[in-house]
Amino acid sequence: MKLTGAQILMEILKEEGVDTIFGFPGGVVIDIYDELAKTDIKHILVRHEQGAVHAADGYARAGSKVGVCLVTSGPGATNTVTGIACAYMDSIPMVIFTGQVPTQLIGNDAFQEVDIVGITRPCTKHNYLVKRTEDLAGIVKEAFFIAASGRPGPVLIDIPKDVSSTKITYKPSKKIELKSYSPTYNPNMKQLHKAVKLIKDAKKPIIFAGGGVVLSGGSKELTELAHKTRIPVTCSLMGLGVFPGTDPLWLGMVGMHGTYRANMCTGDCDLIVAVGVRFDDRVTGKTGTFAPNAKIVHIDIDPTSISKNIPATVPVVGDCKITLGHLNELLDEESLGDLNTKRKKWLDQIDLWKSTNPLAYKQKDIIKPQYVVEKLYELTKGEAIITTEVGQNQMWAAQYYHFTKPNHFITSGGLGVMGFGLPAAIGAQLACPDKLVVDIAGDGSIQMNIQEMATAKQYGLPVKIVILNNRYLGMVRQWQELFYGKRYSGTNMEHAPDFVKLAEAYGAVGLRAVKPEEVESVLKKGLSSPETVIMEFVIEREECVYPMVPAGAPITEMLLA
Amino acid sequence: MAEQKYILSILVDNQPGVLSRIVGLFGGRGYNIESLSVAATIDPLVARITLVTMANKPVVEQIIKQLHKLINVIKVYELTEASYVQREMALVKVQAKPEHRAEILRIVDIFRCKVVDVGQEHYTLEITGDEDKMTAVLNLLKPIGIKEIAKTGIIALFRESK
Ligand SMILES: Cc1ncc(C[n+]2csc(CCOP(=O)(O)OP(=O)(O)O)c2C)c(N)n1
Ligand SMILES: [Mg+2]
Secondary structure (H helix, E strand, C coil), rough: CCHHHHHHHHHEEEEEEEECEEECHHHHHHHHHHHHCCCEEEEECCCCCCHHHHHHHHHHHHHCCEEEEECCCHHHHHCHHHHHHHHHHCCCCCEEEEEEEHHHHHCCEEEEEEEEHHHHHCCEEEECCCCHHHHHHHHHHHHHHHCCCCCCCCCEEEEEEHHCCCECCCCCCCCCCCCCCCCEEEEHHHHHHHHHHHHHHHEEEEEEECHHHHHHHHHHHHHHHHHHHHHCECCHHHHHCCCCCCCCCEEEEEECCHHHHHHHHHHHHEEEECCCCCCHHHEEHHHHHHCCEEEEEEEEEHHCCCCCCCCCCCEEEECCHHHHHHHHHHCCCCCCCHHHHHHHHHHHHHHHHHCCCCCCCCCCCCCCCHHHHHHHHHHHCCCCEEEEEECHHHHHHHCCCCCCCCCCCCCCCCCCCCCCCHHHHHHHHHHHCCCCCCEEEEEEHHCCCCCHHHHHHCCCCCCCCEEEEECCCCCHHHHHHHHHHCCCCEEEEECCCCCHHHHHHHCCEEECCHHHHHHHHHHHHHCCCCCCEEEEEEHHHHHHHCCCCCCCCCCCCCCCC | CEEEEEEEEEECCCCCCCCHHHHHHHHHHCCCCEEEEECCCCCCCCEEEEEEEECHHHHHHHHHHHHHHHHCCHHHCCCCCCCEEEEEEEEEEEEHHHHHHHHHHHHHHCCCCCCECCCCCEEEEEECCCHHHHHHHHHHHHHHHHEHHHHHCCCCCCCCCC
């Protein structure tokens, strides 16, 4: 069979089950676009390549699939970098195709030539420049395999124009052979036996779960472990939803803006069962003082995550779901004693922390952002897929929307990309057409990828955008208020577009609430609309996110109000 | 924790861009490279990188794990704690004034170096050996006058069992 590179690419995409591609065309990918139009694959034309990558990211997170992007060379490729770095930090499976100038022009500073493989080397799991059409099929298959296996991540494939236009005799490709890549899925049982012993002996244990549990689909096993052992659970930002936020054993999120009780637990506990986490600095605060009394069982598929920041007592390399499954089985064979008595003192202590310092706010005459998120939670019964922007809005979303299922909280955790939420919501809505998808946004962040409103409209995607408008780059302003003598340098965003009119200009619905009593009706109206909707909430300008642990301080030393 | 020298022997796919992934990893994560040497192995598809780094134990463990994580890295050996042979080679241009020539040749003889080029006023010596020998020879040559040096990094292999 004689096929062009572009045709071969389509064959492999079909083989890999790709149904949606987020992209933006240009000169060197015209051959690919020409073939793409002949397939059943849905192409979502975004308005900026960064939007394509975040949308593929949201699609991957909500749908537990590999996200796919296609962009042109040069500026098209460089525009993807933020999105790729974001997916890399959060371990999201993704394949990004970039066009490249023809092979004979590479290295000549040709029009729209850029060394995107060089640029993205440190922010991809792996990347490729395809030099011959003959290599294309194998590389693409390999890329999908690498992206989705082990600790997932983005893989970029740079395809020169002539590679996609050249015709070769195509033989459907053989199996992938990777000499040096074989992730460890099954844990070392000896290590798990050690973990069981620590769990049995612990008096004040906690479970700390993160994004790795979401990615491995291990939420059920994690919940089983907690219930079986009656160990309370906290999550990193990335882990929210793997354990029901309504469960009595739920501690809330841990970290810089974690709950009082979750942070206090880390200071007091004698065992942390850490699953699919990497002890990021936003979680640990000052590492030297983190969990001073705790032994640490650390389960992760990526050996580099273990003992990188916090030394593990029992390191366990393995897939979170598989490992938790084994751990549960081992625990079933043990007698754990009367857990109610055994845990009473510890759980009572936690209840005390909870009752003395709960997450709280007072709704007076100006809308409080926490109130908006809480109302949103009530009205959606905790069932919505929530994406966020970055800043205070993101933290209020994490604190006041009580996630009960994994894959429902989609946020840029590692890189913290303002402008992530709207395109991610678009991707999530495409992955889950029947779900309500809401972007909880800040007024600053939403303006970073607002152009994707047009994408949402073009494809009839009824995403809902809740803007918590404080007319500030609120999170930075909060730091300035607390640590820089209220000198608000470069954070006042007094001038913003009229978001209601802006929504209308895009052909979407725009709603605004200025008074607390309008919040519920605006939410009800907006959420029930079949349209793309922007709901703007004019909130208390100088509201802060609490608790807050100053950067670099011990995680148990929180500012509470 | 105290830093010490670690010798890593890294087998990689012999492809363009692989070295830059490794160097990029060290640069990006703030690890240090004391020396580096690269060449294809007997299998042309595989290259061996011998890399010397100064680090403490937890950092070198992290370095090894990070290296393993790169798709093109096939194997990483940490030689420091095993029994291994190591060599470095240097080409040294020394000033060879008539009154020093005999001394230079004596050093060459004792340390089994070679004179590979002789000019009007300079000898170029080839020195091969482990680090200790290299330091010893260079210390002896310094007072005589070293004009230029070109040095390879360390290359090293495990010793096979006898
Ligand atoms: C692309 C990008 N630039 C800058 C920052 C730094 N930053 C973090 S939060 C924040 C403020 C965000 O403002 P807004 O979207 O209005 O959210 P708020 O904190 O007010 O809720 C900024 C500037 C960032 N995270 N991402
Ligand atoms: Mg704001």
